[in-house]
Amino acid sequence: MHDLACFRGGRLLFKGVSLALAPGEAAQVTGPNGAGKSSLIRVVAGLLAPAAGRVECEGARALMAESAALDAERPLGAGLRYWAAMDGHGDAVTVALAAVRLADLTDVPVRLLSTGQRRRAALARVVASGAPIWLLDEPANGLDVASVGVLEALIAAHREAGGIALVATHLPVALPGAKVLELGS
Numbered sequence: 458m459h460d461l462a463c464f465r466g467g468r469l470l471f472k473g474v475s476l477a478l479a480p481g482e483a484a485q486v487t488g489p490n491g492a493g494k495s496s497l498i499r500v501v502a503g504l505l506a507p508a509a510g511r512v513e514c515e516g517a518r519a520l521m522a523e524s525a526a527l528d529a530e531r532p533l534g535a536g537l538r539y540w541a542a543m544d545g546h547g548d549a550v551t552v553a554l555a556a557v558r559l560a561d562l563t564d565v566p567v568r569l570l571s572t573g574q575r576r577r578a579a580l581a582r583v584v585a586s587g588a589p590i591w592l593l594d595e596p597a598n599g600l601d602v603a604s605v606g607v608l609e610a611l612i613a614a615h616r617e618a619g620g621i622a623l624v625a626t627h628l629p630v631a632l633p634g635a636k637v638l639e640l641g642s
């Protein structure tokens with residue numbers, strides 16, 4: 458991120474935001490409600506144009522935001538395979554579902570999943586994407602303590618394998634050695 462600025466709703470949310478993440482590194486984006494954490498994640502994802510500055514990425518980006526964008530009527534496994542196939546990793550879904558402890562629900566329609574299970578499904582989508590750069594917007598929302606542990610372990614394994622994680626969260630998520638990007642300060 459080079460000198461990023463973001464205007465939204467006629468308001469300057471942040472400016473002068475610069476950060477470099479090398480393989481294996483992570484950053485936590487913090488700040489009060491409305492500071493622009495989600496907006497920053499969307500800028501880095503390429504979904505929102507910055508008012509100034511630029512983002513450079515080497516490798517694909519996977520975004521975990523509020524919605525997992527999975528067809529509610531489809532079985533979970535089939536819904537995830539649809540996206541993973543687009544990313545060229547259709548065979549990664551079984552492992553991803555096991556990683557987020559949802560293997561038992563592979564054949565259950567997405568509409569029947571609980572809130573926390575939906576969040577874990579969204580995480581499975583990121584895992585199955587094979588993308589080296591994970592952009593996680595409030596990934597711990599709706600997760601119980603054990604699932605936050607799973608989230609932390611998956612991020613750690615991703616970093617150990619040379620991946621990068623940018624995590625916006627107001628809930629505690631252990632990210633050892635992560636850089637901190639505080640917005641609204």
Ligand SMILES: Nc1ncnc2c1ncn2[C@@H]1O[C@H](COP(=O)(O)OP(=O)(O)OP(=O)(O)O)[C@@H](O)[C@H]1O
Nearest residue numbers: 465466470488489490491492493494495496497627
């Ligand atoms: N589509 C939009 N159009 C105009 N303003 C928007 C839009 N989306 C968000 N905003 C505004 O941008 C500001 C930052 O929102 P953002 O969701 O990035 O904050 P946040 O730090 O993630 O907040 P929270 O902690 O509540 O999730 C808010 O004031 C919000 O009202």
